[in-house]
Amino acid sequence: MTMRKFFLKRFRSFFLIMMIPILILTCISMFFQYRNARGTLTAESANTLVRVDENLHNAVSTSAYQYELLTYNPRLVLSLKKFFRHDTFTYSDVVLLNSIRVMLGSVVTAHEYIDSIYLYLDGFSDFFSTSDGFLGIEASTDQDWFPIYQSMDADTKLWITRREFEEYSYLPPTQYITVYQRMGNISGIIIVNLDITDFEHALDTSTSVNNEYLYILDSQNRLLCSNQYGSNLGTAFEEYLQTADLTELNHSWITVNKNYYYLELLFNEDYQISFVALIPQSRFLFQQSTPLFFLIGATLCNCLITLFLAYFTTKRNFQKIEDIIQTFDSAEKGILPVGQTHHARDEYDVILDNVIRVFLQSTYLKQELTEKQYKQEIAEKAALQLQINPHFLFNTLQSLDFKALEILGKPSILNRMIQNLSDILKYSLEDPGKSVTLGNELQYLKKYVEIQKMRYGQQFVLYYEVDEDLMELEMLRLVLQPLVENSISHGIAPLTETGYIKVRIYRRGDFVHFVVIDSGIGMDREEIRKLSARIQDEKSQNIGLTNVNRRLTLQYGMESALRIQGKKGMGTCISFRICI
Numbered sequence: 001m002t003m004r005k006f007f008l009k010r011f012r013s014f015f016l017i018m019m020i021p022i023l024i025l026t027c028i029s030m031f032f033q034y035r036n037a038r039g040t041l042t043a044e045s046a047n048t049l050v051r052v053d054e055n056l057h058n059a060v061s062t063s064a065y066q067y068e069l070l071t072y073n074p075r076l077v078l079s080l081k082k083f084f085r086h087d088t089f090t091y092s093d094v095v096l097l098n099s100i101r102v103m104l105g106s107v108v109t110a111h112e113y114i115d116s117i118y119l120y121l122d123g124f125s126d127f128f129s130t131s132d133g134f135l136g137i138e139a140s141t142d143q144d145w146f147p148i149y150q151s152m153d154a155d156t157k158l159w160i161t162r163r164e165f166e167e168y169s170y171l172p173p174t175q176y177i178t179v180y181q182r183m184g185n186i187s188g189i190i191i192v193n194l195d196i197t198d199f200e201h202a203l204d205t206s207t208s209v210n211n212e213y214l215y216i217l218d219s220q221n222r223l224l225c226s227n228q229y230g231s232n233l234g235t236a237f238e239e240y241l242q243t244a245d246l247t248e249l250n251h252s253w254i255t256v257n258k259n260y261y262y263l264e265l266l267f268n269e270d271y272q273i274s275f276v277a278l279i280p281q282s283r284f285l286f287q288q289s290t291p292l293f294f295l296i297g298a299t300l301c302n303c304l305i306t307l308f309l310a311y312f313t314t315k316r317n318f319q320k321i322e323d324i325i326q327t328f329d330s331a332e333k334g335i336l337p338v339g340q341t342h343h344a345r346d347e348y349d350v351i352l353d354n355v356i357r358v359f360l361q362s363t364y365l366k367q368e369l370t371e372k373q374y375k376q377e378i379a380e381k382a383a384l385q386l387q388i389n390p391h392f393l394f395n396t397l398q399s400l401d402f403k404a405l406e407i408l409g410k411p412s413i414l415n416r417m418i419q420n421l422s423d424i425l426k427y428s429l430e431d432p433g434k435s436v437t438l439g440n441e442l443q444y445l446k447k448y449v450e451i452q453k454m455r456y457g458q459q460f461v462l463y464y465e466v467d468e469d470l471m472e473l474e475m476l477r478l479v480l481q482p483l484v485e486n487s488i489s490h491g492i493a494p495l496t497e498t499g500y501i502k503v504r505i506y507r508r509g510d511f512v513h514f515v516v517i518d519s520g521i522g523m524d525r526e527e528i529r530k531l532s533a534r535i536q537d538e539k540s541q542n543i544g545l546t547n548v549n550r551r552l553t554l555q556y557g558m559e560s561a562l563r564i565q566g567k568k569g570m571g572t573c574i575s576f577r578i579c580i
Contacts, residue, residue, distance in 0.1 A: 014306040022298045029294065038284065042251070042264055045277040048207050049266035052214065053275055055202065056194075057268070058111075083134055084124040104130045113198035115176065118145065118191035141167050145191055149180055157182050160271055162196070162224050177216075177224050179271070196225045203227035213237075213261065213278035221246065224273065233257065233278070246274060254278075377554050423447055424481070438505065439471040445480050445503070452488055460492040465504040470512060475578065476555055482544035483516040483574050491520020491572050507580075515575040523566045532564055545574075552576055 083097060100119070108114045108130050119128040126136050127146075137146050142165045152159055159180040166173040175196035182189050203214050204227045214227040221241045226234055236257045244254070250265040261278040268275070424444055442464070449462055462484070484501065492499035504515040523531065535545040545562065552560045556578045566572035 014309055015302060018302050018306060019299070022302060026294060026298070038262070041279050041283060042262070045212060045264040045279055046266070048212065048214065049264060049275040049277055051206050052203060052216070053266055053268055055111075055206070056216075057270070080119075080128075081121065081124075083128075084121055084126050100128070101130065101133070113194050113202050115174070115193045115195040115198075117193070119188065120146075120149070120191070121186065121188040123187075141165075145178060145180075145193075148178070149189060149191075152180065158271055160218055160224070160273055162218070162222070165193075200225050200227055200231075203230075207277075211280055211283055213280070215274075215276040215278075217241070217246075217274040217276060219272040221274070230278070237278075246276065253281075421447075421451060435474040436477045437471065438466075438473040438475055441475060441477060441480055442466065442471075442503075444478075445484060448481050449484065452485075456488070456493070458498060459495070460488060460499045460501060462501040462503065465502060465506075467506050470505060470507060473512060473580065476551055479548050479552065479576075480514065480516070482548050483514075486545060486574065487516055487518035487520060487572065491518040491522070494521050511577040511579055513575060513577045515573060517571065517573045519571040522568045522570045522572055523564075524568045528564050528566055535562060552578075 080097065080100070104117045104119075108117060116129055116131045118130075125138070126134050127140075128134055129140075132140075137143060144163060144165070148159075148161060148163070160177065161180075162175070162177055164173040164175050177194040177196055177199060179192040179194070180189055181192075203216075203225070207214060207227060211229055212227075213230040213233055215230050215237065216224040216226070218224055221244075223234060223238050223241075230237070233256060240254070240256050246263075246265055247267075249263050252263060253260050254263050255261075256278075260281040262281075262284070264277040264279070266275040267273075424447055452460075480503065484503065487501050492501065500519045502515075502517045504513075504517065506513055531545075535549045537546070538550065549562045552562065560576050560578050563575050564572070565575075
């Protein structure tokens with residue numbers, strides 16, 4: 001058990017000492033790994049935003065550019081106005097209109113997420129659609145783009161909004177990102193409708209960082225669209241945007257739904273929209289996998305190495321300690337290691353050599369002093385014991401017993417009392433250096449209690465709580481009787497009602513505890529302090545408790561001294577313990 005305790009303690013110490021440089025190296029590695037990962041991930045994220053911006057810009061600007069080229073042709077503009085006015089038009093007008101349809105249709109075909117392109121000239125009730133040709137605004141199923149255009153300020157050249165278009169009542173509405181761009185040389189507008197579902201799919205294919213959250217926001221930080229990962233966080237991120245200033249959050253960590261994300265921002269001044277990328281913290285942690293695996297592997301190796309070192313060191317040290325103890329035992333028995341040569345290989349060999357040298361010089365003096373102390377303690381114990389059991393009382397009691405039997409002519413209570421007292425005195429007069437069993441001690445304690453019962457009657461009740469496996473325990477004689485006598489005389493006797501006394505003897509760990517508890521008048525703290533001082537004083541007149549305390553400390557050491565506890569009006573507890 002002791003070896004195991006020191007092995008665990010040494011293992012813990014070695015492990016912690018060896019883990020310090022490992023942790024330092026791991027922290028440094030994780031720092032540089034994090035810095036590299038941050039640079040790589042943010043660079044990839046920034047490239048993704050640039051690609052998305054370029055795709056959107058190409059789609060919108062190509063449409064406007066194609067139309068601008070056409071509208072610089074006066075003949076084409078004139079033909080277009082004829083169609084809007086429903087005037088009579090020639091074959092050449094139809095050819096020019098088809099060229100517009102083909103050129104704008106090629107833009108729609110080239111970009112899978114462009115659903116349609118509208119052309120509208122101010123002052124007319126019709127508009128041109130790449131999907132349906134010329135349509136009346138009021139007759140068209142898609143009408144809500146027109147009020148949005150009318151609400152635009154005349155100085156606004158470009159406007160992007162999110163809207164939905166319900167073509168058929170039995171189908172869910174189509175979500176659009178609609179880009180309005182005024183023409184430069186004529187009074188009109190070109191409208192590019194981006195299908196959000198297709199555009200979000202394009203965003204998914206544009207990202208180069210796994211689990212990256214992409215968002216496109218309008219000038220009011222309202223969400224236009226997001227990729228697949230971004231939709232999982234869409235509502236929470238929109239709520240966060242209501243109180244956030246994105247320009248201050250670029251290249252920083254934010255918290256959404258109690259999770260951390262690194263934010264990258266790209267702002268398009270032409271369209272007044274923001275492209276936002278959120279990189280979850282898990283991506284950065286994934287980049288730390290190499291240092292973490294190194295830490296785990298180093299920790300396992302450290303465990304194995306420290307396990308071996310701790311076991312080897314502990315076993316060697318205990319072997320050295322065993323040699324030292326053996327040398328002590330041999331020297332105490334007068335067997336000295338003569339002729340043995342110890343080569344000082346470590347500190348334990350130095351200690352062992354010094355132990356042998358010291359014993360060679362002082363063994364005789366120690367043995368002589370030990371013998372003298374032993375004789376003095378035996379004499380003192382005998383003198384203390386004789387204070388409470390003088391030999392002449394035993395002979396006197398025998399004479400009284402015979403006289404009582406002669407007078408009464410038969411055995412009586414008096415004879416019983418005298419016999420019990422005689423047995424107790426005979427028990428106390430035996431060799432004080434010879435121990436008795438706990439069973440014998442309790443047997444003579446019961447004789448004493450029987451005598452007190454004849455005196456006090458039912459004024460007190462005594463019961464025992466003793467572990468049965470302790471009956472053969474070797475101990476001093478006459479240590480329980482003075483404690484019970486103290487409880488009866490000073491605790492129970494002053495009471496007007498029946499008092500209770502319990503003798504409890506139990507084992508706990510390496511100690512056997514002896515406890516005598518009474519329900520008598522008790523003592524306050526000052527009385528307990530004074531009584532404890534008296535029993536510690538060898539010259540005290542309190543013979544019973546002082547005698548027991550002195551014999552216990554001489555036999556078992558100061559840890560077996562009497563302990564007194566109590567409370568006024570509730571009772572007293574006197575206890576001691578002996579090591580086994």
